[in-house]
Amino acid sequence: MLDPKLLRNQPEQIAAQLGRRGFELDVEQLTRLEAERKQLQVQTQQLQNERNSSAKAVGQAKTKGEDIQPLLQAVSELKLRLEAAETRLNELQDELNSIAMGIPNIPHEDVPDGTSEDDNMEIRCWGELPEFDFEPRDHVELGAALGQMDFETAAKITGSRFSLLSGPLARLHRALIQFMLDLHTGEHGYTETYVPYLVNADSLRGTGQLPKFEQDLFRLVGEHEYYLTPTAEVPVTNILRDTIIDADEMPRKYVAHTPCFRSEAGSYGKDTRGMIRQHQFEKVEMVQAVHPHESWQVLDQLVNHAEIVLQKLELPYRVVALCAGDLGFSAAKTYDLEVWLPGQQKYREISSCSNFGDFQARRIKARWRDPDTGKPELVHTLNGSGLAVGRTLVAIMENCQQKNGTFRVPEELLKYMGGVEVVEPG
RNA sequence: GGAGGGUUGGCUGAGCGGUUGAAAGCACCGGUCUUGAAAACCGGCAUGGGUUCACGCCCAUCCAGGGUUCGAAUCCCUGACCCUCCGCCA
Numbered sequence: 001m002l003d004p005k006l007l008r009n010q011p012e013q014i015a016a017q018l019g020r021r022g023f024e025l026d027v028e029q030l031t032r033l034e035a036e037r038k039q040l041q042v043q044t045q046q047l048q049n050e051r052n053s054s055a056k057a058v059g060q061a062k063t064k065g066e067d068i069q070p071l072l073q074a075v076s077e078l079k080l081r082l083e084a085a086e087t088r089l090n091e092l093q094d095e096l097n098s099i100a101m102g103i104p105n106i107p108h109e110d111v112p113d114g115t116s117e118d119d120n121m122e123i124r125c126w127g128e129l130p131e132f133d134f135e136p137r138d139h140v141e142l143g144a145a146l147g148q149m150d151f152e153t154a155a156k157i158t159g160s161r162f163s164l165l166s167g168p169l170a171r172l173h174r175a176l177i178q179f180m181l182d183l184h185t186g187e188h189g190y191t192e193t194y195v196p197y198l199v200n201a202d203s204l205r206g207t208g209q210l211p212k213f214e215q216d217l218f219r220l221v222g223e224h225e226y227y228l229t230p231t232a233e234v235p236v237t238n239i240l241r242d243t244i245i246d247a248d249e250m251p252r253k254y255v256a257h258t259p260c261f262r263s264e265a266g267s268y269g270k271d272t273r274g275m276i277r278q279h280q281f282e283k284v285e286m287v288q289a290v291h292p293h294e295s296w297q298v299l300d301q302l303v304n305h306a307e308i309v310l311q312k313l314e315l316p317y318r319v320v321a322l323c324a325g326d327l328g329f330s331a332a333k334t335y336d337l338e339v340w341l342p343g344q345q346k347y348r349e350i351s352s353c354s355n356f357g358d359f360q361a362r363r364i365k366a367r368w369r370d371p372d373t374g375k376p377e378l379v380h381t382l383n384g385s386g387l388a389v390g391r392t393l394v395a396i397m398e399n400c401q402q403k404n405g406t407f408r409v410p411e412e413l414l415k416y417m418g419g420v421e422v423v424e425p426g
Numbered sequence: 427g428g429a430g431g432g433u434u435g436g437c438u439g440a441g442c443g444g445u446u447g448a449a450a451g452c453a454c455c456g457g458u459c460u461u462g463a464a465a466a467c468c469g470g471c472a473u474g475g476g477u478u479c480a481c482g483c484c485c486a487u488c489c490a491g492g493g494u495u496c497g498a499a500u501c502c503c504u505g506a507c508c509c510u511c512c513g514c515c516a
Contacts, residue, residue, distance in 0.1 A: 041476065045485045052485090055497035059444035072496055079496080244436065369436080374455070374471080376436095 001100055001362045008034055017106045020324035022115060025103065033096055040089045047082040051075065101211055105359040107324040108296075108333040114323025120336070121323065126307065127316030129340055134403045138343025139394040140274040143169065145405045146425050149275075160272070161264060161279045163390075167426045168417070172396070172409065173282070175416035176389050177257050180284040180309055184386055188305045190255035190286055195235035197258055198226040203238040206364035208330035208356075215265045218279075228261035232285035233383045240289050241364035245379065247371045251290040251298070255386065258283065275390045276348065282389035288382045289366060292358065295380035299355040302384045303335045306351040309387050312412045315395050316340040318347055332357045337387070339395040350391045353384030397423075 007014060007030070015025035054075045061068045112121045130136075143149025148169035154162040165173055184190040198220065204210040204227060209217065218228040229235055236254050245252060260283050264270075271277035286305060290298050303319065310317045322334040331354040338347035358378040361367070367376040400407040406424040409417050 038476085041485085045476065048485060051496080055495095056445055058496050062444075068496080075496055246436085369454095371454095376473080 001359060002103055002106065003358075003362070004100065007100065007103075014106065018104065020111070020113060021104060021107050021327055022325050023104055030099065033092065033099075037089070037092050037096060040085065040092060044082070044085040044089045047078065047085055050078055051082055054078070098211070101205070101363075104329045105208075105327075105332050105356065107327055108355070108357075110321075111327065111333050112321060112323045115325035116323075117326050119323040120320040120326055123319040123321055123335070125316070125318040126311065127314065127340070129316050130342060130399050132342070132401075132403075136342040136398065136401060137405070138274065138341075139397040141343075142397050142401055142405060142407065146423060148423070148426065151274075158279075161277065163275050163278060168420050168423045169393070171417060171420070172413065172423065173389060173393050175413045176392050177282060177284060178416050179312075179413055180386055180389075181255060181257055183309060183312070184255040184284070184286060184305060188253075188255075188286075188308075190253040193236060193239070193254045193256045195232065195239075195256050195258060197229050197235070199229045199234050199238070201225055201227070203234050203241070206241055207234050207237050207360055208328075208363070209234065212329060216263055218261045218263055229258060230262050231260050232256040232258040232283060233287060236285065236287040237289075237360060237366075237381055237383065238364060240361075240366035240379070240381075243366060244376050245289065245366075245368040247369055250368050250379070251288055251294070254287045256285055256287070257389075258285070275394050278390060281391075284386050284389065286384050286386045289361070289368075289379045290382065291368070292377065292380050295355050295357065295382060298380075299333065299335070299353065299382055302382055303337070303353045306337055306353055306384050306386045309392075310337065310339060310350070313392070313396065313410045315392075315399055315410075317350070328352075328354065330354075330356050330359050332359065339391065341395060341398050342401075343394075343398045348391065349388075350395065351385040351387045354382060356381045356383075 002014065011025065011027045011030050015027050018025050054071065058068050058071050061071060112119065114120065137145075140149070140151075143165075146167075146169060148165060148167045150164040150166070151162075154164040157164070181192055185192045201210055204217070209230060217230055220226045220228070235258070236256050239254065240252065260281055261279060264277060264279060267277065275281075286302060288298055288302065307317070307319070317337050317339045320336050320338060322331075322336060327334055334352055334354040336349050337351035337353070339350040340346075341348050357380050360381045361378040366379050366381065368379050369375070370377045396410060397407050400410065402408065402422075404424075406422050409421055409423060414421065
């Protein structure tokens with residue numbers, strides 16, 4: 001959520017900034033509702049004041065043993081007026097609140113202009129693209145030839161956009177998770193966390209998936225209003241909901257491995273082949289809550305932490321800055337890491353690292369106590385994938401493939417693979 | 427699934443329907459004392475909103491939402507969550 005004061009005081013400037021990401025803010029409606037709210041709030045508070053003081057007067061008269069009947073008569077009509085004012089004020093505030101909850105974050109001034117992913121800006125590249133003296137295959141072909149990746153059976157068990165791995169390939173998938181968690185906890189200072197995979201609506205509102213993006217989520221039928229988590233960002237960031245962090249416990253750095261579930265409604269024709277876009281995938285996610293003045297610097301660190309995973313796996317990638325039109329709802333700025341996939345001859349997103357500023361913190365009331373002022377102040381939150389596990393597996397298969405259809409296991413993963421150096425048909 | 431108990435400020439924890447935003451303690455901040463520190467003593471210390479140049483004043487908030495009442499932390503209803511015991515269960 002944006003700062004309501006800012007929204008009130010300079011709606012035109014905000015509208016202009018939101019326009020960069022293609023969001024149209026109805027300034028006229030906002031200022032009209034806001035003016036009405038203000039007037040009504042003052043009126044309601046006056047009536048409340050009258051009610052409070054007359055109730056006190058009744059109390060005092062009663063203790064003195066005076067007759068309270070005349071006083072009671074005087075307030076009888078006040079009550080009705082107050083009720084009407086309160087009801088209308090509540091409606092108005094609900095309306096304003098739901099508008100505010102639907103407004104995305106303001107893009108940071110550094111964010112490049114643009115309307116779609118085509119306008120994203122390449123920041124840097126790392127690694128050499130592999131050269132093959134044969135026609136490289138994609139992970140679907142490779143996986144099928146190995147007999148360790150099976151989409152038909154997954155479709156039988158569940159449906160489309162699920163996958164079944166077996167043998168060394170399944171182990172490699174697990175190895176990647178271990179490797180990433182060990183790296184981020186051991187070398188980057190994150191605290192490993194295990195979190196619920198089902199989340200409630202409050203948590204989803206807190207990070208910004210609700211109210212606007214319900215269609216992207218799997219919702220459970222039953223007694224509780226629970227959703228399958230679409231990313232560890234949701235449960236992990238909400239650890240801090242309604243909390244005040246002591247200054248000496250800042251920053252908070254969490255890393256979690258979770259499955260992620262996405263309905264992918266609206267992406268029907270997209271990436272139908274292979275493991276790239278699944279309803280269920282694993283991700284290792286880094287989440288930080290930091291001092292407001294540090295978040296831009298921390299974003300660079302976060303990107304670096306994700307990059308190190310790719311570097312250690314020797315996978316070529318590039319870093320792009322998302323343009324304003326491609327930013328997620330809650331993000332002020334986002335860098336994507338895109339890994340090279342020889343099977344597609346393309347860079348594909350494998351990590352997304354964002355600074356949310358105080359946007360999520362305001363929604364979840366995540367604050368820290370500033371030792372200088374002694375006052376609670378909103379933190380800034382950030383998160384980044386470190387990395388998407390399924391896509392990393394795909395990238396390794398495709399980049400490390402050999403002419404005979406096998407592929408080499410990257411050096412860094414050997415200790416997790418129980419002696420398997422080359423994945424070959426079992 | 428059955429039966430009870432609970433939810434109050436950063437934390438612990440009082441609270442009779444009436445001037446209680448809320449006792450007390452802890453923590454924290456400032457001061458006195460001290461070579462310094464501790465202890466002791468004194469003072470301060472919730473959040474959000476409205477209004478004001480400012481001092482301040484006003485409103486809301488004691489899990490959430492309804493209700494009763496001139497007046498609700500306190501009474502009633504519904505819900506969420508937590509705890510204890512029994513049953514079931516990885």
